[in-house]
Amino acid sequence: MSHPTTAAVPHHRVVIVGGGQAGLSMSACLSAAGVEHVVFEKHTAMHVWRTQRWDNFCLVTPNWQCALPGHPYAGNDPHGFMKKDEIVAWLDGFRRKVDAPLREGVAVQRVRPRASGGFDVQYAQGGDTLHCTADHVVVASGGYHVPIVPRMAERLPADVLQLHSEQYRNAAALPEGAVLVVGSGQSGAQIAEDLHLAGRRVLLAAGDAPRCARFYRGRDVVDWLADMGYYEMPVEKHPLREGVRDNTNHYVTGRDGGRDIDLRRFAAEGMQLFGAMEGVDGTTLRFKPNVAEVLDRADAVYNSINASIDQYIAREGIDAPPGGRYEPVWAPAEERGQIDLREAGIAAIVWCIGFAPDFGWLDAPVFNGRGQPQHHRGVTALPGLFFLGLPWLHTWGSGRFSGIARDAQHLAGLIAQRPQQAAAGVPAARAAIALA
Template sequence: MTSNTYVSIPVVIVGGGQAGLSASYCLRKKNIEHVVLERYRFAHQWRENRWDSFCLVTPNWQCKLPDFPYTGNDPHGFMLKDEIVEYLEAFVRSFDPPLKEGVTVTEVSRRDDGRFVVCTNEQNYLAEQVVIASGGYDVPIIPSFAEEIDPSIFQIQAGDYKSPAQLPEGNVLVVGAGQSGVQIMEDLKLAGRKVHLAVGPAPRAPRMYRGRDATDWLYDMGHYDLTIRDHPQGEAVHEKTNHYLTGRDGGHEIDLRKFALDGVTLYGSLSGASGSEAVFAQDLEKNLDDADESYVGIRKAIDDYIATNDIDAPEEKPFEKVWRPEQEPSQLDFDRQNITSLVWAIGFRPDYSWLKVDVLNARGRPIFDRGVCTVKGLYFLGLGWLNTWGSGRFLGVGDDAQYLSEQIETLHETNRATLSKVS
């Protein structure tokens, strides 16, 4: 039962993932009192919403939480799920944040005096400032026609997928070729499953190129320092899907054309399904071509950087398409293909239904400038492209947290000075 009384506190942080914990660290350094409210256990997404073989797709050296960089013996490797959790646990031990777990925020609203009411299942708070660090992966995107599929087909979304053994015997349709979709596809393929993959418009990236991981080149090129203000696509970059590749077994790129040669059946985007039949758009070749165009574009940018800076790096063979669809299948009969499972991997969306402050646009996306809302005292943290590509990742969330902590400190001191004058 929620209390009718309020605990007054300068700052409430909603969310105990890497973003909320980074904000807590920065505020603790500034001696600003705050509390971190986490619905589950801290780092819940990493613990519970990743499959067993999950690993980072960016190298370990990019793990740069505030004053807590990766210090292991494999900076160019890719931490497994349990190692990521251990990294976060060590970060928490390093400063012991004021963390309250098992606390669900049910509403955040703003009073006429400018303070925020934060209601939870345990206690209500009256805060001068609020940081929303709950992430953007609350609700899996599953089309309405999923309900029309034969109930004998086992359906699961990527956040609940753990391993091939979780699925009933038989073949599998994976819907979505973003980072999660292609990695789950490979996980199933390596387990000996026959996989059908519905390929959407996600781009892909090289892994190793000209002697180094492509992300190393991109870092040196300043790619990760590019802000959304300077990005040629501007706000439209929010709509772009992440490039797919993997860190599995030391890391490698994923060329779906090679998987097609190795037995994975590819289709275009899934456009509908009913009973035991699925229908696909005729866009497979276009989606493969577009993904390759992105892949080749990254390689060319690296080539240009190497040439401009006269860097000695080994040459690479030009990219070649090893397979193309001679005829794009438009339909799939689950029964005939012995498909018993369907994995939805077409993304997530945030749920801000509990946020009763006018800071969302018509599409429900938060409106802010580098995380700072026009409503004074309200901030967002940990979202992709909040400022840079790394804002939603271990690479950039620490810098964003430091920036917001400075904004919070300025307002906090202003509030203290105002109270002092009144008293």
């Protein structure tokens, strides 16, 4: 008769879930504080940057904002915009420098708080289900997990190729014919531009994304906003408070040295613009007839940001080139609420409407009704559970290369100050039962 093993499961002071820039930043700060930890990564470190970016992807924020812990941008183009391969090389350098206790190919399946304090962690590795315990868990896996593709996609003809933005690589990889891009956030606007510049016929179903200028009054808008203190503003002082976390990012590009993305100019050059896509009836695609309104709102945000820069320049007495308002270069002659995809020659659709969070593996009462974590600067109401790398976790830069270091240092300081529990020493069989 066999008996269950009584070997103690491993215990860690901290388990970090996710081996991207956030997880390795957390590791760097914990190592500096002398706190034992392990990093579990489902795939490979930084895999998103290698596998979920199109070929011509580049940063939309200037290189000088890239500043992970102990690893600032050190190239010769601080006001440029790194391309995909350059980003990957920079991140690889960070990984080597951190030399984290990283375990790749480890998929965390469940995290559950223990009655005595700390957490039980169940994970899969190499086909085995394993367990450990931890005093603290830092969730650094981001908030973009499940690609959003609407159910109406199921009603599209089978011969129309459908991709999510994470699958798009380049224009040549798509079949001949027109391409419909659904969504005009950062990915949608830049993918539409990528296809447009490649000479493809593009139709764009635009959403409510705002836009901003790349350069204004002699400088990158990011430089102006940095001087104005915008990137230091904590979420609780933002006019929208936590509501800012739901905002769609402004579309702009760093491509070819950086420029505006002006959908009106694309339309004047032949791109077809529509309102938000609402439905599919056979080969008929239905759109909200509001493209003029969408463009006007995006331009209003564009002009509002520039006006705030004008006010700052005047208040500080800065000598800068003259500014001005954006004036539309194109306006729709009519609103089209539907088209026939066969008549339009649409051969492919790229869905660029974002991702949904998936924290189903985290069995903890720290989420709101939409499945989003509730926290203050990454600290949840459950002792020992933290989040890192989410948009507006603390400031604008929290979900970007510019703000993760500060957030990680803050959390590492809190963890280092918490009393260390004795290693759990829970028998493996008991741990498996607790997590079942």
